Amino acid sequence: MVHWTAEEKQLITGLWGKVNVEECGAEALARLLIVYPWTQRFFSDFGNLSSPTAIIGNPKVRAHGKKVLTSFGEAIKNLDNLKGTYSKLSELHCDKLHVDPENFRLLGDILVIVLAAHFTKDFTPACQATWQKLVGLVAHALARKYH
Amino acid sequence: MVLSAGDKSNVKGVFAKIGGQADEYGADALERMFATYPQTKTYFPHFDLGKGSAQVKGHGKKVAAALVEAANNIDDLAGALSKLSDLHAQKLRVDPVNFKLLGQCFLVVVATRNPSLLTPEVHASLDKFLCAVGTVLTAKYR
Numbered sequence: 001m002v003h004w005t006a007e008e009k010q011l012i013t014g015l016w017g018k019v020n021v022e023e024c025g026a027e028a029l030a031r032l033l034i035v036y037p038w039t040q041r042f043f044s045d046f047g048n049l050s051s052p053t054a055i056i057g058n059p060k061v062r063a064h065g066k067k068v069l070t071s072f073g074e075a076i077k078n079l080d081n082l083k084g085t086y087s088k089l090s091e092l093h094c095d096k097l098h099v100d101p102e103n104f105r106l107l108g109d110i111l112v113i114v115l116a117a118h119f120t121k122d123f124t125p126a127c128q129a130t131w132q133k134l135v136g137l138v139a140h141a142l143a144r145k146y147h
Numbered sequence: 148m149v150l151s152a153g154d155k156s157n158v159k160g161v162f163a164k165i166g167g168q169a170d171e172y173g174a175d176a177l178e179r180m181f182a183t184y185p186q187t188k189t190y191f192p193h194f195d196l197g198k199g200s201a202q203v204k205g206h207g208k209k210v211a212a213a214l215v216e217a218a219n220n221i222d223d224l225a226g227a228l229s230k231l232s233d234l235h236a237q238k239l240r241v242d243p244v245n246f247k248l249l250g251q252c253f254l255v256v257v258a259t260r261n262p263s264l265l266t267p268e269v270h271a272s273l274d275k276f277l278c279a280v281g282t283v284l285t286a287k288y289r
Contacts, residue, residue: 035271052267109251113270116258123259125182128252132183
């Protein structure tokens with residue numbers, strides 16, 4: 001059973017309220033594909049991923065990034081039930097998409113860096129700790145139904 | 148993993164920009180690491196890890212200096228970090244997973260203090276560099 005302090009919840013929802021989900025999602029996914037190029041293996045039908053510029057400008061990357069981060073938003077509305085929130089998506093990622101859960105951890109770390117760059121000094125150590133906890137739990141929830 | 152000429156140039160650029168603030172970056176990274184990954188504190192039972200700790204600042208300075216040295220000798224990381232590699236293998240024996248954690252925190256520090264510096268390309272190069280440093284420091288573990 002996950003436990004969130006009132007402070008942690010505030011650090012999450014307070015920050016999230018100021019996030020542009022589309023921009024942030026697009027950037028996070030683009031950076032994942034650039035920094036860890038082997039993650040491109042899941043996106044062979046995305047078209048041109050041949051360079052950082054191509055990846056950043058790729059409309060499918062943007063759209064998918066927005067989708068992924070929108071889902072994250074759902075988790076934030078249900079911090080006390082991440083397992084339930086991600087149950088179906090977990091099955092999907094295992095059975096249909098065949099994504100190694102390590103990729104969820106990689107994306108989580110990238111998201112933290114994107115948020116850090118966006119919020120700069122407001123992204124305090126306490127804020128980072130809370131968000132790393134969140135992305136870790138989301139990764140765990142997404143991996144939970146794997147078999 | 149190999150650092151390309153572009154990677155090396157990006158990394159040198161980062162440390163040139165950071166310049167004299169490297170000490171602060173190091174201390175900040177450690178503070179974040181202890182807050183975010185409490186298990187890393189187990190390597191510092193002899194330290195005061197409270198906010199503003201002089202010991203953490205001092206250690207951050209050491210870590211930063213090592214990274215700067217590595218960046219300045221990026222063509223021969225194994226050579227530049229050889230003594231530190233021995234130290235980590237024989238004395239410190241920090242579990243290899245922890246280098247990734249410190250690396251993540253260092254990237255976050257660069258992101259918070261110098262976001263425009265951390266373009267996706269530079270992010271990739273710096274991440275590779277930090278991985279390479281971790282690899283060298285744990286190379287003689289067994």
